[in-house]
Amino acid sequence: MKIMRYEAGGGASYGxxxxxxxxxxxxxxxxxxxxxxxxxxxxxxxxxxxxxxxKIVCVGLNYAAHVTENDASRAVPDEPVLFMKPNSTLIAIxxxxxxxxxxxRTDYEAELVIVIGKRARGVSxxxxxxxxxxxxxGNDVSDRVLQAKDGQWVRAKGFDTYCPLGPCIETELDxxxxxxxxxxxxxxxxxxxxxxxxxxxxxxxSYISKVMTLDPGDIILTGTPEGVGPMKSGDTxxxxxxxxxxLRNPVTNR
Numbered sequence: 001m002k003i004m005r006y007e008a009g010g011g012a013s014y015g016x017x018x019x020x021x022x023x024x025x026x027x028x029x030x031x032x033x034x035x036x037x038x039x040x041x042x043x044x045x046x047x048x049x050x051x052x053x054x055k056i057v058c059v060g061l062n063y064a065a066h067v068t069e070n071d072a073s074r075a076v077p078d079e080p081v082l083f084m085k086p087n088s089t090l091i092a093i094x095x096x097x098x099x100x101x102x103x104x105r106t107d108y109e110a111e112l113v114i115v116i117g118k119r120a121r122g123v124s125x126x127x128x129x130x131x132x133x134x135x136x137x138g139n140d141v142s143d144r145v146l147q148a149k150d151g152q153w154v155r156a157k158g159f160d161t162y163c164p165l166g167p168c169i170e171t172e173l174d175x176x177x178x179x180x181x182x183x184x185x186x187x188x189x190x191x192x193x194x195x196x197x198x199x200x201x202x203x204x205x206s207y208i209s210k211v212m213t214l215d216p217g218d219i220i221l222t223g224t225p226e227g228v229g230p231m232k233s234g235d236t237x238x239x240x241x242x243x244x245x246x247l248r249n250p251v252t253n254r
Contacts, residue, residue: 002245003033003134004168007046015039017168030117030133030216049092049165050136051115055218056085056163057208058140060153062198062223069226070144080199080207083153085140085221089163093247097141098254099233100159108231109140109224110182110190110239114201115169116218120209128205131214134171135201137241138221139164139182139249142228164239164249165219175201179242180225185235192225199223 002017003025014025016035022045024036029051039045060081061067067074091097099106117133140157141164147156175194182190194200199207201222208214231237235251 001033001171002168003029003171004050004166005048006039007048012048015045017042047093047167049090050167050169051165051217051219053087053090053217053219054215055212056087056089056221057212057214057218058083058085058157058221059199059204059223063192063196063225064198065192065196065226066224066228069228076198080204082208082211083157085163086158088160089158091161091164091249093164093166093249095164095249096161097139097164097231097237097249097251098161099231099251100254101143101145102233102253104143104145105230107142107144107228108182108184108189108237108239109142109228110180111138111140111221111224112175112178112180112194112201112241113138113165114205114220114222116205116214116220117216119216120205120214123206123209125202125206128202131205131209132201133216134169135173135175135241135244136165136169136219137167137239137244137247138219139237139239139247140221140224163221164247166247167245170244173243179240181240182227183238183240184229184231189229190225190227192227194222196225197223
């Protein structure tokens, strides 16, 4: 099932996407939604971020080829590298990425995103799937100058609009070998599958749940493959996760 949020009557409603048509959804996002009446085509609705997370947890350096592409001295991590983004970074499909420091290299990072569906605290890898609602696509926008200067990543990745998310949540995705791709102005820049992850999504949910409680609606950005690169005002960046859809965002300066 593809679940999305859309603008309706000045507020937000959940819907179900089927063959490019949006239908109303009744029930609860985390315990079950039922499809209702047709709203219109996907092109006729304004999509919002598919979930409103309490926490945005991120994993760095989770594809071996990406670990050394910007720093040849980096070692492949033996545990997941964690950081977080503020909720003010979130934007939906078609909203503008506003580059905070146009004179800095600011990169796109295509990522598979986990959406938590059931409270997870200290869960095992074997039980992790039961705590996942589904998956979506994300873009971990990153200021490389500040990332290098600060030695940690909160400021570099924490500016408003630096976490595009969407277009929908796919609840039935087999993430063992899903393609994660980015296209800058139509040109493929990243193209790798989740089979190349150092730490798989179920392991990540288990690992992170032993650090912090994960609540329904929380999201986990699972890391980006090799091929990251800079964006500038006037560009369009697309992130596609197989089975989920395409997250498209224009780029401008703040």
